[in-house]
Amino acid sequence: MDQNALKALVGQEAVKYVKDGMILGIGTGSTVRYMIDALGERVKNEGLSIIGVATSDRSAKQAESLGITIKQLDEVDHLDLTIDGADEIDDNFQGIKGGGAAHLWEKIVAINSTKNMWIVDESKMVHHLGKFPLPLEVIPFGSSHVLEKLDKMGFNPSFRMQEDGSHVLTDSKNYIIDLHLGRIDHPHELANTLNGIVGIVEHGLFLDTVNTVIVGRQDGPEVLTARD
Numbered sequence: 711m712d713q714n715a716l717k718a719l720v721g722q723e724a725v726k727y728v729k730d731g732m733i734l735g736i737g738t739g740s741t742v743r744y745m746i747d748a749l750g751e752r753v754k755n756e757g758l759s760i761i762g763v764a765t766s767d768r769s770a771k772q773a774e775s776l777g778i779t780i781k782q783l784d785e786v787d788h789l790d791l792t793i794d795g796a797d798e799i800d801d802n803f804q805g806i807k808g809g810g811a812a813h814l815w816e817k818i819v820a821i822n823s824t825k826n827m828w829i830v831d832e833s834k835m836v837h838h839l840g841k842f843p844l845p846l847e848v849i850p851f852g853s854s855h856v857l858e859k860l861d862k863m864g865f866n867p868s869f870r871m872q873e874d875g876s877h878v879l880t881d882s883k884n885y886i887i888d889l890h891l892g893r894i895d896h897p898h899e900l901a902n903t904l905n906g907i908v909g910i911v912e913h914g915l916f917l918d919t920v921n922t923v924i925v926g927r928q929d930g931p932e933v934l935t936a937r938d
């Protein structure tokens with residue numbers, strides 16, 4: 711199976727955990743796209759009644775096109791389960807997210823969700839975080855000074871740009887800075903440091919967040935329990 715087939719596999723597996731009446735957080739990314747397709751099938755074929763809260767405009771659009779009811783986070787009083795992708799997951803189930811520039815909304819949805827499930831192909835499972843560049847969502851105002859500060863701190867930052875040379879913009883119209891760290895030995899310490907820098911809205915370290923991980927492996931989906 712190629713990587714896309716593994717993504718489809720975990721997307722289809724994840725929707726088996728969705729129950730009638732749930733309020734569901736819907737993540738963002740190419741793996742989640744498969745999950746939304748599979749969810750749309752269940753809504754159509756089984757008449758499954760759920761409400762989705764999307765972590766990006768693109769996920770909202772896809773879900774609505776498949777007949778899934780979408781509400782804003784502020785319109786619901788809780789979320790039962792959020793299903794999202796990830797860029798890296800380490801041995802302690804700590805994660806990096808934001809490869810799709812959606813980690814701010816993803817984190818807000820995640821912390822408001824009773825349970826969080828991540829769906830990944832096996833290439834995302836790593837021993838140490840950091841090979842994947844760590845995304846930061848930053849306010850455009852003064853962002854070159856934030857970049858300079860991060861550079862002086864040795865974090866090897868770069869703005870994420872589009873092919874036409876303009877900044878990648880998040881759904882909140884902010885910029886993304888990626889930190890090319892190579893290896894993150896102390897994710898909680900790094901998170902605290904980044905939380906203290908004015909101008910950074912949110913970083914892509916998702917620590918102590920996920921409950922269940924579904925990993926797409928060649929011999930089928932593997933379900934891992936990270937925490938209850």
Ligand code: 5RP
Nearest residue numbers: 739740741795808809810812
């Ligand atoms: C978006 C994310 C995605 O979940 C993450 O980038 C994984 O994406 P993909 O499934 O396309 O590999 O955090 O901000």
